[in-house]
Amino acid sequence: GDSVTQMEGPVTLSEEAFLTINCTYTATGYPSLFWYVQYPGEGLQLLLKATKADDKGSNKGFEATYRKETTSFHLEKGSVQVSDSAVYFCALRGIQGAQKLVFGQGTRLTINP
Amino acid sequence: DAMVIQNPRYQVTQFGKPVTLSCSQTLNHNVMYWYQQKSSQAPKLLFHYYDKDFNNEADTPDNFQSRRPNTSFCFLDIRSPGLGDAAMYLCATSSKAGGHYNEQFFGPGTRLTVL
Numbered sequence: 001g002d003s004v005t006q007m008e009g010p011v012t013l014s015e016e017a018f019l020t021i022n023c024t025y026t027a028t029g030y031p032s033l034f035w036y037v038q039y040p041g042e043g044l045q046l047l048l049k050a051t052k053a054d055d056k057g058s059n060k061g062f063e064a065t066y067r068k069e070t071t072s073f074h075l076e077k078g079s080v081q082v083s084d085s086a087v088y089f090c091a092l093r094g095i096q097g098a099q100k101l102v103f104g105q106g107t108r109l110t111i112n113p
Numbered sequence: 114d115a116m117v118i119q120n121p122r123y124q125v126t127q128f129g130k131p132v133t134l135s136c137s138q139t140l141n142h143n144v145m146y147w148y149q150q151k152s153s154q155a156p157k158l159l160f161h162y163y164d165k166d167f168n169n170e171a172d173t174p175d176n177f178q179s180r181r182p183n184t185s186f187c188f189l190d191i192r193s194p195g196l197g198d199a200a201m202y203l204c205a206t207s208s209k210a211g212g213h214y215n216e217q218f219f220g221p222g223t224r225l226t227v228l
Contacts, residue, residue, distance in 0.1 A: 004155075036219075041221070042221050042222075043117075043119075043203055043219040043220050043221040043222045044156070044203065044205075044219040045219070046216060046217075046218075049216070089155065089156070093214070099144065099146075099161055099163070099168065099209075099214050100158045100161075100170075101156075101158070101217060103155035103156050103157075104155060105153075105154065105155050106153070106154075106155060
């Protein structure tokens with residue numbers, strides 16, 4: 001079945017550092033790909049998405065590019081802030097079970113001032 | 114603001130005592146989902162409703178039931194909670210049109226503790 005593998009955390013960085021959180025997936029066809037963010041005590045918020053190969057999703061300085069050839073959707077940000085501290089989930093919505101999001105394990109990110 | 118609301122935010126129940134979690138939405142979405150998220154794990158879909166049509170995931174235990182009395186509300190019933198059911202329960206909604214499911218919007222979750 002469909003699956004998502006995410007970089008294990010926790011990840012700790014200093015403010016203004018460059019961030020990469022790796023995400024790879026296994027799915028048939030061309031799934032839609034998502035990054036969700038979960039702040040402490042809150043639900044999941046959609047951060048960005050891409051629905052076809054080579055699409056780049058971007059939001060709040062975060063970017064991720066849908067790479068079909070490497071089945072990847074890595075999250076990047078050029079300069080992180082303390083307010084970016086949260087848990088980040090990579091997810092896919094497959095073409096078969098189109099109603100279901102399949103999530104990776106999540107990566108806890110802590111940014112120190 | 115249109116939103117997904119979950120009540121209560123924190124729920125404590127006793128082993129074996131039935132408990133109901135509530136979700137409401139003001140988005141007028143026709144699809145509502147319940148996910149279970151155990152500590153430090155990924156959210157896992159339990160079931161979803163498309164309008165009044167109930168769709169259970171194959172590996173969702175029978176202990177978990179759901180009701181959707183109208184478009185706005187959806188309930189998660191745990192008939193006999195076990196210690197292993199302690200988790201965050203996330204409600205989400207989306208719209209479906211022309212066979213296509215759109216973005217899911219999540220509520221803040223209800224954290225369930227089983228004593």
